[in-house]
Amino acid sequence: MILQQLVNGLSLGAVYAVFAVGFTLVFGVLNVLNLSQGAVFMWGAYVGLEAVRTLQLPLPAAMAVAVVAAGILGVVTEWLVFRPLQRRGAHRWMGMVGSLALARILIGAAQEVFGTQVVRYPDSALIDATIVIGAARFQGLQVVAFGVALAMVLALGILLKFTNFGRAIRTVAFDETVARLVGVPVGRVRVVTFFISGALAGGAGGLWSLLFQSVSPFMGDTILLKGLTVLILGGLGNVVGALVGGLLLGLVEVGSIVAVGSGFRDAVGFGLVLLILLTRPTGLFATREAKRA
Amino acid sequence: MSEFYYTYENVIDLCLLNAVLAFGCLLLLGVNLLSLATGGLMAVGAYLSIWLTMQERWPFGPALLAATLAGALAAAGLGALVLRLRGDYFAMATLAFTEVVRILALNWDPVTGGALGVFGIPKYTETWQLLLLLALVVYFVWALRRSALGDRMRAIAEDELAVTASGHDVARVKLALFTASGAIAGLGGALAAHLNSFVAPGDFGFLRSMDAVIAPVLGGVWNLLGAAIGAIILTALPEVLRFSAQLREVLIGAVTLLAILFLPTGIASLPRLLVRGRIAQ
Numbered sequence: 001m002i003l004q005q006l007v008n009g010l011s012l013g014a015v016y017a018v019f020a021v022g023f024t025l026v027f028g029v030l031n032v033l034n035l036s037q038g039a040v041f042m043w044g045a046y047v048g049l050e051a052v053r054t055l056q057l058p059l060p061a062a063m064a065v066a067v068v069a070a071g072i073l074g075v076v077t078e079w080l081v082f083r084p085l086q087r088r089g090a091h092r093w094m095g096m097v098g099s100l101a102l103a104r105i106l107i108g109a110a111q112e113v114f115g116t117q118v119v120r121y122p123d124s125a126l127i128d129a130t131i132v133i134g135a136a137r138f139q140g141l142q143v144v145a146f147g148v149a150l151a152m153v154l155a156l157g158i159l160l161k162f163t164n165f166g167r168a169i170r171t172v173a174f175d176e177t178v179a180r181l182v183g184v185p186v187g188r189v190r191v192v193t194f195f196i197s198g199a200l201a202g203g204a205g206g207l208w209s210l211l212f213q214s215v216s217p218f219m220g221d222t223i224l225l226k227g228l229t230v231l232i233l234g235g236l237g238n239v240v241g242a243l244v245g246g247l248l249l250g251l252v253e254v255g256s257i258v259a260v261g262s263g264f265r266d267a268v269g270f271g272l273v274l275l276i277l278l279t280r281p282t283g284l285f286a287t288r289e290a291k292r293a
Numbered sequence: 294m295s296e297f298y299y300t301y302e303n304v305i306d307l308c309l310l311n312a313v314l315a316f317g318c319l320l321l322l323g324v325n326l327l328s329l330a331t332g333g334l335m336a337v338g339a340y341l342s343i344w345l346t347m348q349e350r351w352p353f354g355p356a357l358l359a360a361t362l363a364g365a366l367a368a369a370g371l372g373a374l375v376l377r378l379r380g381d382y383f384a385m386a387t388l389a390f391t392e393v394v395r396i397l398a399l400n401w402d403p404v405t406g407g408a409l410g411v412f413g414i415p416k417y418t419e420t421w422q423l424l425l426l427l428a429l430v431v432y433f434v435w436a437l438r439r440s441a442l443g444d445r446m447r448a449i450a451e452d453e454l455a456v457t458a459s460g461h462d463v464a465r466v467k468l469a470l471f472t473a474s475g476a477i478a479g480l481g482g483a484l485a486a487h488l489n490s491f492v493a494p495g496d497f498g499f500l501r502s503m504d505a506v507i508a509p510v511l512g513g514v515w516n517l518l519g520a521a522i523g524a525i526i527l528t529a530l531p532e533v534l535r536f537s538a539q540l541r542e543v544l545i546g547a548v549t550l551l552a553i554l555f556l557p558t559g560i561a562s563l564p565r566l567l568v569r570g571r572i573a574q
Contacts, residue, residue, distance in 0.1 A: 033381060084554050093327060094553050097510050100503060101549035108542025225392065225499060232385045267396035270389040277386045278374055 011142040013250020014149035015207045020230035020242040022200030028173035028237035029193045032095040038220030039106035044070035044202025045209040066206045067199045074198020110217040118216045145207045229269045308528045309423035315508035315520040316430045317477035324449045327384045329502040333391035335482030336497035338364045342483035353417040364479015365472050372471035398494035410493030417487040513559020
């Protein structure tokens with residue numbers, strides 16, 4: 001029973017983590033919340049689904065298509081909303097409002113193109129293996145999703161930590177003026193950051209739609225709120241924090257279904273946020289933010 | 294004129310209501326606080342007033358007063374806890390409050406009717422009440438901006454540290470403003486509940502709170518009527534675009550985005566820009 005819940009919680013949490021890591025990466029670089037992230041997640045899910053249904057691609061290829069398409073949407077967000085605002089020196093609220101407006105456009109467009117009904121993957125595309133350990137039964141899909149999610153976050157971690165481009169991203173996140181002074185191409189770093197962030201959102205969308213077998217134009221709203229929760233749990237702009245926070249939220253949610261019933265599941269996450277903000281005002285894993293504040 | 298009013302009575306009421314809520318958020322934007330607590334505070338006022346009028350048989354007036362006080366109290370309590378948070382952490386904490394209230398409402402069936410909502414709420418809210426309230430709120434904001442407190446608010450928005458260093462209690466100003474905006478949201482929630490005969494927890498969520506903040510940003514934060522103009526556009530536009538259910542969302546998003554990109558000081562600045570353009574020619 002406990003093992004079962006653990007697997008459920010970890011696979012859910014891994015998807016949260018993938019989404020939130022992309023979310024927090026943009027915050028780190030731009031210091032602005034990109035609220036179109038949920039809509040990009042939803043588009044990633046639809047592109048993956050359509051790649052399987054109409055293009056007849058195998059599942060891994062379809063996921064790759066979804067990730068790239070969502071990454072491009074991320075770049076479009078930067079180009080359409082954040083770059084003009086940044087150039088004008090607009091207030092940071094404008095970025096939030098602008099990206100939310102873009103989300104609205106994307107959601108409306110998805111309704112127009114795909115309809116408002118909940119759709120699912122054809123059964124033939126799925127891995128229907130069930131793994132049984134003792135009394136616990138879980139789907140092979142959950143394990144695969146967990147593995148893929150972890151691989152994505154790990155790949156990002158390696159990119160950030162060990163490559164020159166990763167160093168450039170971290171420099172911009174540390175301080176944009178400093179980055180300019182040492183010759184970092186800030187504009188390009190920003191574009192790539194948005195691509196990575198969008199790609200992660202799209203990947204999370206693909207994994208989510210496989211795990212829960214439902215794709216709808218409104219699926220981005222829930223994950224956006226979850227992403228914000230994880231962002232606070234881990235500390236704004238903290239990539240490792242987002243990973244741990246995502247897994248933690250998944251486990252807490254699954255645990256809370258057992259403890260207080262599914263009706264309160266979403267309240268538990270936000271209750272946790274309030275509690276953490278009151279005791280540790282810059283997140284559980286505050287490092288740089290704390291110094292900056 | 295009267296024919297226009299009777300045809301669009303509901304839209305007009307909603308415009309007025311959303312304008313009032315937008316001013317509640319404008320108060321906080323004036324000191325650099327982006328609050329997403331509007332939905333949660335509205336829910337407090339709405340459900341209290343529904344319970345008082347429907348179960349306890351209170352008249353509308355006292356119920357409104359109770360909702361206003363409850364909104365102010367809830368905001369004061371929340372503010373005491375979360376106002377020390379910086380920037381986005383404050384916004385997220387207020388969002389967490391709204392979501393927790395919404396989910397509690399979703400599960401507290403005897404009072405809120407759960408996910409199905411409350412039906413058959415008596416319609417007490419009249420257009421003149423909303424109009425009067427909006428006038429009062431506009432006057433309040435106008436008077437506030439001309440007062441010494443208004444100067445202090447501008448200074449806080451400019452440089453909080455400097456204001457603290459010169460011996461002013463920034464925290465108290467913020468708490469007072471947050472409480473005032475809570476009172477407005479509580480009252481607005483009660484009026485919203487008695488506007489249509491139906492209320493569900495989904496009415497008081499993230500999007501409701503976000504719309505209340507977007508309105509002043511869209512309309513223009515520095516113009517006195519900016520918040521009202523933004524709210525009216527955000528409320529009326531969906532009605533104007535009713536001919537297409539899905540394209541409507543795309544168009545509303547596009548209008549908002551274009552306004553954000555090309556009108557840095559809000560839609561309220563549009564007439565002045567046009568006039569200036571004509572003179573320049």
